[in-house]
Amino acid sequence: MKEIKAFIRPNKVNDIVHHLKDAGFENMTISSAEGTGKLQDEAAFVSQKFSITDSEVAKLELVVNKNDVDKVVHIISEQGKTLNPGDGIIYVSDVNQIYRVKDGLKNGN
Template identity: 30%
Template sequence: MFLITFEDKLKINSMKKVEAIIRKSKFSGVKKALHEVGVNFFSYWDVTGLGNEKEGHVYRGVSYSTSDIQRRYLSIVVNDDFEEATIKAILTAASTGEVGDGKIFVSQVDEVYRIRTGEKGGNTLK
C-alpha cells in the first residue's frame, strides 16, 4: 500500500510566488533572462513607490528631485524546481550595483487553479 503523507503532498504541489521590484530600464534584460531559464509567463505592471533614493527629474527646464521612485513590478508563480533559477535570473539581469536596484520577495503558494478547466496544482503552471 502506498500512502502519501501531508509532507509528500506539499512537495508534489510546492509552488512559490516570486515578486520583484526592478528598474524599468532593466525590464527587457530581466524578461530575456527569465525566458532563458524557462519562465515563460508572468505578470508585470508599472508602480510608483517611496524610498531612500531620490530621483532627479526635469520639468519645463527646471530640475527637481523627488522621493517618488518609478519601478516595474513582476509577479511570477513557479514550481519549486524553478525558484532558484528564477531568482538568479532576476538578480543577474536587474543588478547595476547601485542603490535602488530593487527587491525580490518569495512566498509560498498553497494552490493554483486553471479557470478554463478547473484543474488545480502545479501542472497548471505549464
C-alpha cells in the first residue's frame, strides 16, 4: 500500500475529488492548511496563527494499492494544475501496516 499526500490549491479541491471519486477512489482526507514555500504570491497574507505562513493550501491524503499510484497522481496533477508556479506538490510514501480502529485488526499488507 502507498500513501499519497498532495498539497494543492484550495480552489482545485472539488475538481480533483470529483475525478478521484469517479475513478473509484472514495476514501480520502481533505484538510485546510497554511504553508510557505519558494513562491511569493502577490496575494500572500500574514497568517494570524503562524508568522511565516504566506499561502493557503489544501492537503489531500489517501492510501491506495501500489498499482493505483500512477493513476491517482495523474488525476491530481491533471485536475490540480493551473500551469502557474505554486500549483503544489505530491508525495508518495510506503504504508507498512494498516489497522482498523474499531477492533485493532490488521488490514491489507
